[in-house]
Amino acid sequence: MAAVAFDTLKFARTVREKAKLSPEQAEGLADAMAEALQGDLVTKADLRAELADTRSEIVRWVAGLIGFQTLAVIGAVVALDRALH
Structure with a gap:
């Protein structure tokens, strides 16, 4: 299986700045996205x-x-x- 490089810190910062989410929400969303992207990719x-x-x-x-x-x-x-x- 292949892994996709995903910068969770950059994603969380972008979401905090542009979507005005709290740091906890942004980090949770970044973690969820990282799991989804790195799941079962081939x-x-x-x-x-x-x-x-x-x-x-x-x-x-x-x-x-x-x-x-x-x-x-x-x-x-x-x-x-x-x-x-």
Whole structure:
């Protein structure tokens, strides 16, 4: 996960000056913003890695499905051959 640089002190000062909030309110808001920004962010590299994992899982699932279908068809052909002879 990636972290975003967030200057809580600068944010708190700006909010105090421009929004006329108390220091406690400004600091609380700055802390809440920092938590929200640094929560569950992902980078493009994180997304690419997860996408590659998902693709490989899909390929494995499809290959298994094809193998199962092949066995089912072979079993049906063998059963039909035995039934006809």
